[in-house]
Amino acid sequence: MNEYPLKLEGENIPMVRFQKVTKRYGPLVVLDSLDLDVAEGEMVTIIGPSGSGKTTVLRMLMALETIDEGVIYVDGEPLTHMEKNGELVRASNKHLRRMRTSIGMCFQHFNLFPHMTALENCIEAPIQVLGLDKQEAIDRARDLLDMVGMLEKADEHPARLSGGQQQRVAIARSLAMRPKVMLFDEVTSALDPEVIGEVTQVIRKLVDKHNLTMLMVTHQMGFAKEISDRVCFFYDGSIEEQGPPSQLFDTPQKERTQQFLSAVLEAS
Amino acid sequence: MFDWRWEFVWEILPRLAQATGNTLLAAGFGYGIAVVLGLTFALGQRTRFKLVTLLIREFVEFVRSTPLVLQIFFVFYVGPQFGIMLRPWTAGMIAIGLHYASYLSEVYRAGIDSVPKGQWEAAVSLSLSPVRTYSRIIIPQAIPPAFAGMGNYLVGILKDTPMLSVIGVAELMHTANSIGSESYRFLEPYTLVGVIFLAISLPTAALLRRAEAKIRLKLGLKLR
Numbered sequence: 001m002n003e004y005p006l007k008l009e010g011e012n013i014p015m016v017r018f019q020k021v022t023k024r025y026g027p028l029v030v031l032d033s034l035d036l037d038v039a040e041g042e043m044v045t046i047i048g049p050s051g052s053g054k055t056t057v058l059r060m061l062m063a064l065e066t067i068d069e070g071v072i073y074v075d076g077e078p079l080t081h082m083e084k085n086g087e088l089v090r091a092s093n094k095h096l097r098r099m100r101t102s103i104g105m106c107f108q109h110f111n112l113f114p115h116m117t118a119l120e121n122c123i124e125a126p127i128q129v130l131g132l133d134k135q136e137a138i139d140r141a142r143d144l145l146d147m148v149g150m151l152e153k154a155d156e157h158p159a160r161l162s163g164g165q166q167q168r169v170a171i172a173r174s175l176a177m178r179p180k181v182m183l184f185d186e187v188t189s190a191l192d193p194e195v196i197g198e199v200t201q202v203i204r205k206l207v208d209k210h211n212l213t214m215l216m217v218t219h220q221m222g223f224a225k226e227i228s229d230r231v232c233f234f235y236d237g238s239i240e241e242q243g244p245p246s247q248l249f250d251t252p253q254k255e256r257t258q259q260f261l262s263a264v265l266e267a268s
Numbered sequence: 269m270f271d272w273r274w275e276f277v278w279e280i281l282p283r284l285a286q287a288t289g290n291t292l293l294a295a296g297f298g299y300g301i302a303v304v305l306g307l308t309f310a311l312g313q314r315t316r317f318k319l320v321t322l323l324i325r326e327f328v329e330f331v332r333s334t335p336l337v338l339q340i341f342f343v344f345y346v347g348p349q350f351g352i353m354l355r356p357w358t359a360g361m362i363a364i365g366l367h368y369a370s371y372l373s374e375v376y377r378a379g380i381d382s383v384p385k386g387q388w389e390a391a392v393s394l395s396l397s398p399v400r401t402y403s404r405i406i407i408p409q410a411i412p413p414a415f416a417g418m419g420n421y422l423v424g425i426l427k428d429t430p431m432l433s434v435i436g437v438a439e440l441m442h443t444a445n446s447i448g449s450e451s452y453r454f455l456e457p458y459t460l461v462g463v464i465f466l467a468i469s470l471p472t473a474a475l476l477r478r479a480e481a482k483i484r485l486k487l488g489l490k491l492r
Contacts, residue, residue: 062393100395111390115408115487124404125394177394 006083008076015040015213016061016181021070023056030056032237033070038181041211045224045245048234049260054217057234058183061215062105063096074102075180101129104174105183108190110166112158118145118169119154122176130177137176144172148202164195168202175206182206184216188223196220203227221264225249233257270455277456280447284460287443292468294360294439295426301365302425303418306372310380311402313373324373331370337431339363344435360432368425372418379414380406412484419476423469440464 004019014037023031031053038044046054059065061072063079071088072079081088082095091099112121122141126132132140145151148168158166167187174182184203188196200223206212207227218224224231225245232242233254241254252258312324331339344359354362383406391401411418430441444457 064389064392097395097397100393103393105393107386107389109386111384111386113387113390113405113409125396128397128400128404129395173394 004071004078004081004088006078006086006088008073012039013076014038014073015042015075016215017073018057018061019071019073021060021072022068023053023060023065024068029237031060034238036232036239038213038215040180040213043207043214043216043227043229045228045231046215046217046234047219047221047224047231047260048240052234053237054234055185058105058185058215058217061181062103062183063091063100064105074099101177102180103183104177104179104181105185106167106170106174106187108186110158110163110170110190112166112170112173114158117155117157118150118161118172121158121169122173125173126176141172141176144175145169147175147205148172149198162195163191164198167191167199171199171202171206179212181213181215184214184218186217186219188218188220200227219264221249221261221268233260235260272455273453276451276453277460280457281460283443283447284440284457284464287438287440288464288468290437291426291429291439294357294364294429294432294437295422298361298364298368298429299422299425301361302368302372302421305365305369307376307407309369309373310376313377314380328370328373331367332374336364336367336428337434339367340431340435356432356435356437360435360437364425364428364432367428368421371421371424375414375417375421376410378417379410379412382413383409408487412480412487415476415480415483419473419480422476423473426468426472427465 008014008017016036016038018034018036021031021034022029034053034057036057046057048054056065060067061074061079067080071081077099078088078091079096079099080091082091083089112118113124116124119138119141122144123132123134123137126137126140127134142151142154145154148171150165150168150172153161153165153169158169161169171187187203188199191199200220203214203216204227207214216224216228228245230242231245231248232239233248233252233256234240235256241248241252241257248257249261252261309324309328313321315321340360340363343363344354344356347354347359387405387409388401391405396405429437429439432439433442433445436442440461444454444461447457448454
């Protein structure tokens with residue numbers, strides 16, 4: 001394991017580093033020795049055909065999936081592993097739980113807790129995990145709900161909210177943990193077209209006003225082009241091509257990227 | 269034709285009323301044990317410890333595959349051979365509690381399985397501990413779908429309390445038997461026992477349905 005440092009040190013260490021990360025489901029290789037660095041404050045969008053492993057990247061970073069080879073680092077510290085007697089060993093559940101607090105994730109189907117109001121959704125983890133006292137957690141949650149335009153609905157249960165509203169609450173819920181990295185996994189894919197805008201609006205606000213590191217998987221090429229610092233095109237478990245959005249969308253170099261983009265363009 | 273004697277009915281009613289109290293006590297207490305222990309069984313089958321899972325599963329299977337009356341006899345009569353002397357009430361509560369805990373554990377298990385995977389993932393992504401995840405996120409969502417099954421077993425345990433008469437718990441059936449053997453009249457006591465059970469079961473079932481609707485509403489879940 002010598003090729004993997006116990007800690008990333010020095011200046012300009014990336015907020016997120018995938019180092020030679022491989023993920024298999026049985027014989028199927030979902031990610032093949034992936035190397036990917038994301039700088040602090042950077043917004044990276046992942047695009048690609050389904051089955052290319054793009055969602056898996058986010059799920060591994062959230063530690064919802066284990067990895068088979070390689071190491072993932074978050075803010076210089078190993079996430080998938082931990083140090084023991086000067087060596088990296090597989091992370092314990094406790095280590096994972098601690099590391100996960102730096103990462104927030106929003107899901108395609110929101111996954112709000114249906115038996116809690118919007119506000120209760122946003123204060124549960126800050127109280128239980130971060131140890132905030134209730135009033136402080138409520139103040140913080142109300143600020144965030146206000147930011148996503150959902151303060152009026154703070155006392156509603158998710159069942160009474162539209163998809164777009166639920167997703168905005170889910171974003172507030174993740175932000176309430178003050179993560180360093182935010183992950184957006186196809187957050188607009190389950191939404192009706194007319195409410196997609198209200199969610200992208202919130203993400204845009206985050207990009208403009210906050211120095212959050214973000215990874216986003218999306219099918220909305222226009223939004224990706226407008227908002228990303230960098231776009232990665234995934235194909236067959238690895239990054240086929242990456243670059244600034246203008247370059248990747250306007251002058252893609254690889255044939256597969258061109259094919260994918262023209263297919264997507266045709267569909268929309 | 270029937271030889272139905274109302275004056276005999278009035279005569280035995282106070283004794284049956286008292287026994288009804290015992291029946292309700294036995295059902296309530298046994299159900300209390302079953303509700304708590306059943307959840308313990310259900311959660312115990314989800315731990316990392318394979319041996320615990322296996323032992324609980326085998327126990328649940330065993331209990332579900334053998335008659336309740338045998339289990340009651342077993343706890344009461346076989347126990348003393350191992351130095352465990354229990355009073356009829358205690359033995360009865362243990363037997364019926366364990367019996368229904370085994371059934372309820374399956375109801376809970378189905379309820380827990382019905383909670384969508386996304387709920388677990390949301391809890392994990394928020395770093396909630398396993399205890400918090402179960403107590404705050406999973407179990408509150410597992411109970412409403414389990415509620416109908418839990419209600420069925422509440423009525424079920426009530427109807428099974430007469431089995432406790434075999435070891436001498438003075439509940440309704442036991443009392444009706446005593447009355448019968450004292451007076452040689454069985455029509456009135458047994459009929460009354462039936463009527464009393466009906467009078468308890470029917471409103472209970474109706475109350476449960478209303479309680480279910482209320483719980484679902486309170487938890488913000490859709491009505492079924």
